[in-house]
Amino acid sequence: MGVMQSTTLPRPVVPLPGRWTFWADQIVSPFAPLGPVDVAAFQCSTKLSGFGTGQVTLVLPCGLDPAIVTKLWGWRLWAMFDGVPYFCGIPSGLTETGQAAVVLTLTELPGYLVKRAWDVFPSKTYTQVEQVSIAADIAAPAADVGVVVVAQNPGGAFLRDRQYDYLVNNRADLLGQLSQVAGGPEFRAEYSMAAGSPVCTLRIAFARVGSAAAQLAARIPGNLLTYQAQWDSDLLRTHTFAVGDLPYNAAAGAARPVKVVDNAQAGLPRLDYVDDFPGVVLASTLAERASANSTSYQTAVLTLTATVPTDFPEVTSYGPGDDVTITATTPLYPDGLVIPAWLTQVDVDAAASTAAWTMQTTRPPTRHRETVTQRINRIDRMTAGQFHGGAMALV
Secondary structure (H helix, E strand, O other): OOOOOOOOOOOOOOOOOOOEEEEEEEOOOOOOEEEEOOEEEEEEEEEOOOOOEEEEEEEOOOOOOHHHHOOOOOEEEEEEEOOEEEEEEEEEEEEEOOOOEEEEEEEEHHHHHHHOEOOOOOEEEEEEEEHHHHHHHHHHHHHHHOEEEEEEOOOOOOEEEEEEEOOOOEHHHHHHHHHOOOOOOEEEEEEEEEOOEEEEEEEEEOOOOOOOOOOEEEEEOOOOOEEEEEEEOOOOOOEEEEEOOOOOOOOOOOOOOEEEEEOOOOOOOOOEEEEEOOOOOOHHHHHHHHHHHHHHOOOOEEEEEEEEEOEOOEHHHOOOOOEEEEEEOOOOOOOOEEEEEEEEEEEEEOOOOEEEEEEEOOOOOOOOOOOHHHHHHHHHHHHHHHHHOOOOOOO
């Protein structure tokens, strides 16, 4: 008896219509152009003091050689809105199902820092050093993939103490941690054209990387396609325990440093929360982190989300960190409520022509509950950091 074989025929895939175009080049200097790319779907997220992600469906043939397409971390894909660069992603994952398209997972270009370890041996200590200078040191390897790093402090000098042990963490995490303290620098990716080519800039600034210049406004009911306000008490606390780490040369049996901050709230019982800070070895840094979290989470976290069209306002005219004014008249607030906030994330869906805004009302931006995967990954990083603490630099 013969064996029947099942064959899935490739389905035709239609390129994405509208105002989005896509262009590729190499990721190493001199960043040679690879040409335009045919795309059927595109979504991306951009973040304040974080690194964006994206997903793109390439129509096959897409205009690139298959050897290039499958070379993960080997090229850059630029997403252009009306000819203006909006997002640049590095292909970091690829899915093929035998159809006339492949799906790429993208890491926003400055997110290359997740692939760069803190490789200064044995450790690097900053004593009363201006914080944007520290941030610029951390982010410096982004230049290897063509990112222009710009550090500014129009808010004045803010001196910090920091100590980073050899291989304690990747540079993306270290930069994010520095931005999470009260009064810490902010950073975001910005895009522009220079001499006919798209450019990605990682802008680091104190006190604000965004501005009110975009004059963003959201009205409910009004100009929003969707709206949601979410109060979350997972990280609410009145008593904070911050647990630090030990330096690589700590004595055997040494206890990890702990900073306790009591911030009693009227009408609330004592609510304890324990924060772990792997890699934080200085008492002054641990105190900063404890103080920031005690302040940020002294009330429930309010996160506002709303969806607007990508062309009103133009998606290239604003970015994470910019101010937004929310005017809400709802059954919960029948008399109306005006909420000043700022963008912490923008999620764009090119096919739907929408941009979803995530907005918050506290600084630094708050973090939400960990997923199981995030918790496992954090434990893995803490374990690895303990192991790396005793590592010797190769010579």
